[in-house]
Amino acid sequence: MTPAPVDGRPVAAPTLVELAGVSRWYGNVVAVNDITMTLGPGVTGLLGPNGAGKTTLLHMMAGFLAPSRGRVTLGGEPTWRNPDVYRRLGLVSEREAVHTFLTGYEFVLASARLHRLAEPAAAARRAVELVEMTPAQDRRIETYSKGMRQRIRVAAALVHDPDVLLLDEPFNGMDPRQRLHMMELLHTLGGAGRTILFSSHILEEVEQLSGTVQVIVAGRLAASGDFRTIRRLMTNRPHVFVVQSTDDRALAVALMAEPSVTGVELDRTGLTVRAGDYGSFTRALPKLALRSGIRVRRLIPSDESLESVFSYLVEA
Structure with a gap:
């Protein structure tokens, strides 16, 4: 079944992100330990305390890190040393890497051009509008608040209409209204068939946004499945x-x-x-x-x- 379109645009068939026995270590330090999971269409929360290994896991899914052991695939293709996956993948990392002398629109437009989109200007305007940043799109990013920078980075990750969106602590710095709008946007994208994974160390964020959760502690997968069941275990x-x-x-x-x-x-x-x-x-x-x-x-x-x-x- 083909997912419903978002904003009138066609959506590709559902894309799975799969991890099989994945571990990552740095010398004698094990950051991620033997994790197996499958992520499909909809919104999934990656929940765990700071330092649990969430960012390492996301970076392996995005192809930034090679697993020390195991296999990470996106749509059946390995993510490591495979630039083609970025046609189907959007990433918002926890650390900001933004040229603050650019305006918000210029930053998103640069992302559209890097993806070699047929109509980069139109795609950039659409992505900026999607995150409600049109009124501030002509201001330099250096003048933005933390929440505004987060939203313009999400726009850059969405500009090529990816099947899979990975977000590392995306709500940091957002005020309540910005947070609510971003949750509604992710709900819409997940409901349209995108595979959305966001990490958080805040239980309430996951509870409001995701019915499915992966809990990671000290590099290990501690629990996986329906949020209500896992919340009951916690309670x-x-x-x-x-x-x-x-x-x-x-x-x-x-x-x-x-x-x-x-x-x-x-x-x-x-x-x-x-x-x-x-x-x-x-x-x-x-x-x-x-x-x-x-x-x-x-x-x-x-x-x-x-x-x-x-x-x-x-x-x-």
Whole structure:
């Protein structure tokens, strides 16, 4: 089935990006470790904490890096040392490489000419309009905000109407309105049959934009599939809380009888409580304290960093 066109333009048949047993190392440092995945039409989120290997993975998909082991293909063709893939691929890297003395339009036009498009000026105007940058297209990029630079870079990546779009932390620097528009644009492109992959370390960005997610932690694929299923795993993981009260010892005794509590430790700083279910524990604690005549002074989740959440998925 041929995907629907975007803005009246024909869209090529769906293009798959496939990774088979892919690893990448630098000396003794393993950046990506034995990852296998297939990306098809629609929007997929690549989620993970900073330093997890997301950028390395995207650079291998884009043909900028060779896998140390395994194979990366786009439409069945290897991405490494294969310039032809850029006819079907658009990339917005995390690091900016923009000639800021150019205007926004000139920058996108240069990209159109590099792709040897038949009508580069028309393609550039269309791409600039797509990201809502027409009012600022004649200003130099050096005058742009971070969010505006992000959008003009997306326009340059879209100017040749690629089948596959890879974006590394694309929402950095965008204000809420810019972010909403970019999400709507990516939804439209994905719905029309493009293969869109964007990386993020922010759970809410992936939740709003993508139903499919690939979670990467410490270079390994920790989880893959439907976002709601993976979010449920994150929510239902064991949690650790620090609790301080007017009578920590009595509260510790009461907590040991609570079904949601899996462990309690008491020291001079207060209680460390391990709970099997976040919601059940936080609902039960006030009732327990009230029945025991104890006032809770402090309740702090001590393991809510992204690294701890994602690491749980690796161990699950």
